[in-house]
Amino acid sequence: MKGERVAVRNIAKRYGSVTAVEDVSLDVKAGEFLSLLGPSGSGKTTLLMMIAGFELPSAGLIEVGATDVTHVAPNKRNVGMVFQKYALFPHMSVRDNVAFPLRMRKIDRAQIERRVLEALAMVQLDAYGSRAPTQLSGGQQQRVALARALVFEPPVLLMDEPLGALDKKLREQLQIEIKSLQQRLGVTVIYVTHDQEEALTMSDRIAVMDKGQIAQIGSPASLYSEPASPFVAEFIGKMNFLPVEYLGSATSGPQIRVSGTSTLSVTRSFNGHALELSPGLSLLAAIRPENISLTAHGFGGPDAIAGTIDTSIYLGTHQIFLVNIDGRSGPPLHIQAPANRNQSTFARGDAVDILFQADAIHLFASNGAMANE
Numbered sequence: 070m071k072g073e074r075v076a077v078r079n080i081a082k083r084y085g086s087v088t089a090v091e092d093v094s095l096d097v098k099a100g101e102f103l104s105l106l107g108p109s110g111s112g113k114t115t116l117l118m119m120i121a122g123f124e125l126p127s128a129g130l131i132e133v134g135a136t137d138v139t140h141v142a143p144n145k146r147n148v149g150m151v152f153q154k155y156a157l158f159p160h161m162s163v164r165d166n167v168a169f170p171l172r173m174r175k176i177d178r179a180q181i182e183r184r185v186l187e188a189l190a191m192v193q194l195d196a197y198g199s200r201a202p203t204q205l206s207g208g209q210q211q212r213v214a215l216a217r218a219l220v221f222e223p224p225v226l227l228m229d230e231p232l233g234a235l236d237k238k239l240r241e242q243l244q245i246e247i248k249s250l251q252q253r254l255g256v257t258v259i260y261v262t263h264d265q266e267e268a269l270t271m272s273d274r275i276a277v278m279d280k281g282q283i284a285q286i287g288s289p290a291s292l293y294s295e296p297a298s299p300f301v302a303e304f305i306g307k308m309n310f311l312p313v314e315y316l317g318s319a320t321s322g323p324q325i326r327v328s329g330t331s332t333l334s335v336t337r338s339f340n341g342h343a344l345e346l347s348p349g350l351s352l353l354a355a356i357r358p359e360n361i362s363l364t365a366h367g368f369g370g371p372d373a374i375a376g377t378i379d380t381s382i383y384l385g386t387h388q389i390f391l392v393n394i395d396g397r398s399g400p401p402l403h404i405q406a407p408a409n410r411n412q413s414t415f416a417r418g419d420a421v422d423i424l425f426q427a428d429a430i431h432l433f434a435s436n437g438a439m440a441n442e
């Protein structure tokens with residue numbers, strides 16, 4: 070089995086007045102693991118169903134390998150699919166479920182028998198062939214769905230939230246199994262999830278979807294460190310947002326001030342839309358919990374902001390502090406610090422100086438649409 074490339078060109082899907090997917094283009098490399106990550110209703114399933122051939126696009130085209138498959142029937146596309154619900158045939162045994170795609174393809178019996186056994190071994194269910202799906206756990210049913218999608222050795226495997234119904238522990242175990250299977254087989258995977266941790270764990274690249282469009286596509290690391298919008302910044306990892314005022318440009322970079330506090334110098338360029346900058350302009354600053362540090366009040370230097378500890382949480386490998394900026398309402402800052410057993414730590418009510426790592430501050434236009442707001 071060898072992966073094939075998948076290309077999506079300016080694809081759209083409209084249901085009457087609802088636009089589920091709008092002008093999406095995507096190039097998935099052969100053997101790549103690409104995740105579609107986005108909130109409920111952002112068009113992930115619709116996009117996947119068009120690639121699988123179960124939905125016809127309103128516009129655009131889809132290629133698998135060098136072939137335009139836009140109008141090719143699903144079973145002629147050489148694409149395996151694991152659906153959002155397991156969708157096993159309840160009246161068929163595990164063995165017959167897995168054999169189904171091969172029977173559809175009129176493969177001879179001896180070969181079917183051999184390939185079903187191989188596929189079941191691949192998902193560690195060799196001993197379960199004669200059971201009914203109802204006699205299996207959720208994780209086992211999902212493995213059967215995986216075996217059924219892989220049994221005809223498709224170069225492309227599409228998976229729609231395959232682990233959504235499983236508990237955390239089983240989900241993590243199957244994430245690793247799917248990833249290692251994908252790497253062993255070299256198959257191209259397009260994987261839908263709304264769980265950012267799952268996407269970060271499994272993917273070579275992630276396409277973040279928002280309202281039927283791709284908000285940003287890139288490696289997990291690039292999305293984490295260079296989010297193109299507040300939406301992506303909020304969706305991948307934990308991010309603090311602060312309204313700030315632009316003061317002017319210094320040699321070190323743009324100068325900003327958190328409303329009602331001292332000056333912060335910033336060396337990072339602006340994200341998002343190009344802005345017409347003038348002193349006094351309101352911006353939205355975004356900074357990750359691990360890029361903020363704390364010292365005792367009075368020790369932070371001129372760029373520090375005074376704050377008060379609201380909550381202190383010890384998590385073994387690190388600590389989380391929720392800190393209020395003095396004189397400012399709004400949600401507390403989320404700060405992550407390495408746990409240090411030999412150092413005295415901060416407790417609720419302690420006065421602290423907050424220091425932002427200047428080159429880790431992202432600036433966005435203040436009207437940058439935020440998720441969940």
Ligand SMILES: Nc1ncnc2c1ncn2[C@@H]1O[C@H](COP(=O)(O)OP(=O)(O)OP(=O)(O)O)[C@@H](O)[C@H]1O
Binds near residue numbers: 088107112113
């Ligand atoms: N058959 C349909 N008729 C009308 N609208 C539809 C249809 N299918 C999907 N939609 C709409 O298209 C949008 C995208 O739906 P889609 O199922 O692709 O989202 P999703 O990202 O997979 O969400 P979820 O995470 O909840 O599964 C939604 O607004 C949905 O209501």
Ligand SMILES: [Mg+2]
Binds near residue numbers: 113114115
């Ligand atoms: Mg869906």
